[in-house]
Amino acid sequence: MNQKIVTRFAPSPTGYLHVGGLRTALYAYLVATKSQGDFILRIEDTDRERYVADGIQNILESLTWAHITPNQGVRLENGTIINSGPAGSYIQSERLPIYKKYVEELIAKSHAYYCFCTPERLEEVRNYQQEHKLPPGYDGHCLHLDPQEIENRIRANERHVVRLHMPDSGETKWDDVIRGEVSFKNSEVDDQVLLKSDGYPTYHLAVVVDDHEMNVTHVIRGEEWISSTPKHLKLYEYFGWTPPAFAHLPLLLNSDKSKLSKRQGDVAVLDYKTKGYLPEALINFVAFLGWNPGTEQELFTLNELVAIFSLAKVNKAGAVFNIEKLDWFNREYLKKLPPEDLVDYMLTYLPENYREVRDREFLLRLAPLLLERISKGSDLSEMYTAGELDFYFENPSYDASLLLWKKLSDTNESRELVKKHLSEIAKILMSEPHSNDPEKIKSYLWHYAETNGKGEVLWPLRVALSGKEKSPDPFVLIALLGQNESITRINSAIALL
């Protein structure tokens, strides 16, 4: 691929970055990076009412966490927000004069016109159209205003907007990278507002002007933009610009197939971070929502995705965001974590004081045991809350009857038998010369268990060590706890019986 591709991700800072946005950003990043082109981050903050103060921060944090980093426009460098590139500012609210200039050009060419209609009148028009089942859209009321009247009303400071003048015949079509040819009749496209009465551009104007000024070659965005693409195409035509390629991505869906929303689970990227999903897992998962490599490989690093990704293999139908599959990806990536990282990961989901109780060596042994039983960090927090983790850090307390294997009835004879086994095991553990050699100990214990009945020996031993009905096996626990602590726990069990 020798064409240098320029893509952009252009969120508006109205809250948090959600996973759908993450996928859009990912695809745009992959396509640009693959061609060694530019991936721009632009902030579309032309709606002052929905503006959220730390919106930009949240977007950048989310992308940085996911390793999707723009090389132009707004980005994070050493924790501070920078905004730079050949096009000047990449925050639209700082580009107002540019939009104004282009709007004036459009008006001069009669491709746009002033409109003085009040919100109330527009509301009435809408209601009328709805009642009479007419196609919706602006009725052209201000299209043919007398130039002198326009001038007077503007001079009188009457509130006004500027609208795009769509032709009433013909059609607008384009060859969508993902969907093939899409076309709309011009008469069915609304005379969209381009410049609002507060002097800010609408999305439709700003996106076209900026994509052009920033040399964007591929517009990669969600399917919800399909129906406004004709307006954008008309603007390119009116300005005499070559339009970029358009790729409209399939939507991400809730399990009921509606557009992915907060109601049915987490949608914010940082929520997934908080829950303990690894960025590699989220990225890998989200990459597969609407795309596949055409092979049976499912695990890809970001760089591998860069190498193999292609818009040509993106499919058209919406994709349900299936958290179970995400969990699987996360488990796969958890398995790949180096031991030290695993400990740090585990520790962030356990109470502070837990790291004081045990030394690093112990935690290094513990982490794989725990991580094998969860999908994500928040599962650990839940296990802790449920009291399932305490025995790793302190002597467990439990009912003596738990020490009896299911095949033994709770009689004095049984208790004596268990007591005998535990005493024998304690002896084995205390005896030299196999101290501190888990493998040696295991072979001795295994031998004892095989000759005396595995269930009758191993079950009470495991319970003595864990105090739980379910836990890792006793050999693993002895290796984890060490000989001395194991003996202590066994003796406590004997005392219980």
Next chain:
RNA sequence: GGCCCUAUCGUCUAACGGUUAGGACGGAGGCUUUUCAAGCCUUAAAUCGGAGUUCGAUUCUCCGUAGGGUCACCA
């Protein structure tokens, strides 16, 4: 309602117009086993419906149906 988009297992998806319609997640069963987890093996599960084109449609066309998107001085 107008316009637009979409349609393969429950979910993500694969299949030059010719396959026993494949894989993954999840499910079920089994092996292993003192319990749990992991691992391994096995298994159930899909081409929305109807026409047409064709020797042959999951695949191409049309019509239905269903779902979704969009119809703001929001993006």
